Amino acid sequence: MAGPDPKGGGGRFLVLGIPYLWLIVFFLIPFLIVLKISFSTTAIAIPPYTPAIDFAQGLTAVWEQAKEFTTDNYVWLTEDALYWKAYLESLWIALVSTFLVLLIGYPLAYGMARAPARWRPTLVMMVILPFWTSFLIRVYAWIGILKPEGLLNQVLLAVGVIDEPLVITGTNLAVYIGIVYSYLPFMVLPLYAALERQDQTLLEAAADLGCRPIESFWKITFPLSLPGVVAGCFLVFIPAVGEFVIPDLLGGSGTLMIGRTLWNEFFLNRDWPVASAVAVILLLVLVVPIVIFQNQQKKNEERLR
Amino acid sequence: MAADKAIGPIRRSFAPWNDPKARPFIEFRNVTKRFGDFTAVDHLSLGIYEREFFALLGPSGCGKTTLMRMIAGFEEPTEGHVLLDGQDLVGVPPYRRPTNMMFQSYALFPHMSVWDNIAFGLKQDKMPKPEIAARVEEMLALVKLGPFARRKPHQLSGGQKQRVALARSLAKKPKVLLLDEPLGALDKKLREETQFELTDLQMKLGMTFIIVTHDQEEAMTVADRIAVMDHGKIVQVATPAEIYELPNSRYVADFIGDINLIEGRLAPAAGNGARLECAGTGATVETSQPVEAAPGSEAWFAIRPEKVTIGLEPPADPTKNALKGTVWDIGYLGDVSIYHVRLATGATVKATIANRTRLVERPITWEDEVWLSWSRDGGVVLTR
Numbered sequence: 224m225a226g227p228d229p230k231g232g233g234g235r236f237l238v239l240g241i242p243y244l245w246l247i248v249f250f251l252i253p254f255l256i257v258l259k260i261s262f263s264t265t266a267i268a269i270p271p272y273t274p275a276i277d278f279a280q281g282l283t284a285v286w287e288q289a290k291e292f293t294t295d296n297y298v299w300l301t302e303d304a305l306y307w308k309a310y311l312e313s314l315w316i317a318l319v320s321t322f323l324v325l326l327i328g329y330p331l332a333y334g335m336a337r338a339p340a341r342w343r344p345t346l347v348m349m350v351i352l353p354f355w356t357s358f359l360i361r362v363y364a365w366i367g368i369l370k371p372e373g374l375l376n377q378v379l380l381a382v383g384v385i386d387e388p389l390v391i392t393g394t395n396l397a398v399y400i401g402i403v404y405s406y407l408p409f410m411v412l413p414l415y416a417a418l419e420r421q422d423q424t425l426l427e428a429a430a431d432l433g434c435r436p437i438e439s440f441w442k443i444t445f446p447l448s449l450p451g452v453v454a455g456c457f458l459v460f461i462p463a464v465g466e467f468v469i470p471d472l473l474g475g476s477g478t479l480m481i482g483r484t485l486w487n488e489f490f491l492n493r494d495w496p497v498a499s500a501v502a503v504i505l506l507l508v509l510v511v512p513i514v515i516f517q518n519q520q521k522k523n524e525e526r527l528r
Numbered sequence: 529m530a531a532d533k534a535i536g537p538i539r540r541s542f543a544p545w546n547d548p549k550a551r552p553f554i555e556f557r558n559v560t561k562r563f564g565d566f567t568a569v570d571h572l573s574l575g576i577y578e579r580e581f582f583a584l585l586g587p588s589g590c591g592k593t594t595l596m597r598m599i600a601g602f603e604e605p606t607e608g609h610v611l612l613d614g615q616d617l618v619g620v621p622p623y624r625r626p627t628n629m630m631f632q633s634y635a636l637f638p639h640m641s642v643w644d645n646i647a648f649g650l651k652q653d654k655m656p657k658p659e660i661a662a663r664v665e666e667m668l669a670l671v672k673l674g675p676f677a678r679r680k681p682h683q684l685s686g687g688q689k690q691r692v693a694l695a696r697s698l699a700k701k702p703k704v705l706l707l708d709e710p711l712g713a714l715d716k717k718l719r720e721e722t723q724f725e726l727t728d729l730q731m732k733l734g735m736t737f738i739i740v741t742h743d744q745e746e747a748m749t750v751a752d753r754i755a756v757m758d759h760g761k762i763v764q765v766a767t768p769a770e771i772y773e774l775p776n777s778r779y780v781a782d783f784i785g786d787i788n789l790i791e792g793r794l795a796p797a798a799g800n801g802a803r804l805e806c807a808g809t810g811a812t813v814e815t816s817q818p819v820e821a822a823p824g825s826e827a828w829f830a831i832r833p834e835k836v837t838i839g840l841e842p843p844a845d846p847t848k849n850a851l852k853g854t855v856w857d858i859g860y861l862g863d864v865s866i867y868h869v870r871l872a873t874g875a876t877v878k879a880t881i882a883n884r885t886r887l888v889e890r891p892i893t894w895e896d897e898v899w900l901s902w903s904r905d906g907g908v909v910l911t912r
Contacts, residue, residue: 428635431622431627432649446639
């Protein structure tokens with residue numbers, strides 16, 4: 224690569240190489256290991272699966288070991304309803320949460336983008352502020368708020384709205400509250416970026432051509448903010464599908480999300496191969512939306528170029 | 529086109545502002561607009577007539593854009609009234625006003641094609657679809673953008689965007705078209721072409737056009753009348769010729785074109801017109817245009833460089849409408865040359881001479897003693 228490139232190919236190769244190296248070391252190699260384990264069989268050993276490929280024994284030995292690979296784990300995932308129910312419930316919870324986050328985040332971002340220019344940095348700061356506290360601590364704080372003897376119930380009981388404490392923790396409602404709260408900034412920030420750079424004279428032009436403010440919103444503001452909506456939805460949806468901490472701490476035994484199922488397989492059953500298969504399928508489920516997202520981004524770039 | 533020819537003579541006699549029976553189509557009645565401490569428009573009254581091409585001219589911050597935005601409805605007057613066809617516009621939102629605006633930035637909707645941009649206002653009016661299609665085609669033909677109908681704004685050049693913006697603002701056939709610095713982003717040649725197209729279009733469509741500009745040439749080219757503004761007030765409203773030939777103040781004289789200003793004191797006029805004793809030179813200026821000020825008060829003689837004659841010999845009567853000086857500098861511009869002549873007082877007077885002959889044959893050169901002279905109609909005496 225160096226040699227004929229007039230722009231100093233060596234340096235260029237290095238700069239381009241770093242992200243690829245990063246991806247290979249921290250994504251591709253771990254993924255290949257997980258993929259390999261997902262085709263193995265569980266065993267009472269260290270590591271707890273066979274075959275444990277040992278390249279030191281030479282290629283022939285590796286080939287012999289590779290013959291032991293099996294797709295049993297994937298077949299197992301289709302046979303036990305637990306898994307596909309967990310996948311579906313995860314997707315559903317993530318989808319509903321994303322919708323709720325959009326519903327709350329859009330007005331928030333809109334208000335921020337239309338606030339006087341000197342307030343905006345402060346408002347953005349306030350959206351980012353929760354990140355300064357550990358995610359785990361914030362989820363625990365929600366337990367303190369939502370539990371039967373928690374803050375919310377105390378206030379509602381004191382005001383007299385309810386006679387006995389509401390049971391929120393341990394239900395899907397608590398999971399929704401947790402996800403909506405935790406992921407709101409990921410929706411608000413791209414939306415704010417999209418709304419803030421919109422040219423306000425476009426709204427004047429629309430008004431001039433006979434548009435009431437509410438019509439202008441749906442015909443001008445919203446369509447032009449769609450790249451922000453798409454970005455925000457993916458930033459919320461993708462991590463929400465695999466969410467583990469929130470359903471584990473706020474959800475109950477009835478909350479069947481795939482992140483928790485994976486954790487159980489790995490740490491409780493010590494079934495690394497099945498846990499790996501769960502992870503591989505989860506990755507596939509999420510790669511599809513990512514690809515759609517990237518295509519969408521490409522289209523938007525072409526449109527705005 | 530036959531129609532265009534027919535308009536010519538009508539146009540020449542088009543002067544409703546001189547007709548005492550004519551009622552203004554748009555009227556500002558003692559309008560004031562304040563933004564906080566800043567007064568953008570200051571107790572301003574103005575009438576604009578139907579089918580007029582009216583220009584609001586002034587430097588940035590003079591209130592011309594605010595004035596236009598009050599017609600469109602984007603700003604409401606702090607005091608006073610804006611009337612359109614006799615009806616008070618105050619409180620009427622922009623989307624209910626029969627005016628359309630072409631924005632300085634064009635403000636084309638980036639997510640819509642050229643076609644959809646032009647159709648936007650028509651769809652808003654719930655016009656039947658076949659009529660919308662017909663009107664959009666008509667507008668595309670008018671601005672010669674037929675082949676670009678499916679393009680998005682970002683795929684167009686600056687001149688094409690400007691045409692789409694124009695077509696969009698004309699599509700609803702508004703009673704009044706507002707043009708906010710419409711040609712500012714175009715290069716000089718395209719701008720000049722478009723100026724003539726605009727006047728053509730305005731005559732063809734018979735709408736009232738109001739243009740905001742800081743470019744005096746643009747205002748002169750397109751407008752029937754020009755309002756020269758300064759600090760929220762109108763200094764003069766008149767036809768381009770009047771503004772140029774008979775400015776009412778040094779501000780207007782200086783803003784439009786090039787002008788020589790010579791200070792002096794008013795003397796009692798002999799007959800019609802005005803007489804001015806120029807300070808330091810001993811020269812007397814007599815003009816045919818009378819002034820309303822007491823003799824002895826301070827005044828300025830204003831004359832355009834092209835109305836000054838320059839010669840080596842003194843004129844017949846060197847005491848009247850003549851000044852003596854030395855050629856200080858000659859600016860050669862190709863078609864004309866500008867002679868900078870320094871007077872005994874140290875002031876410089878500019879005289880423009882058309883270059884009818886080639887450079888080598890001209891007799892006047894640097895350091896020559898010359899006489900500057902002009903006719904009684906050449907300049908005006910200004911008292912403010």
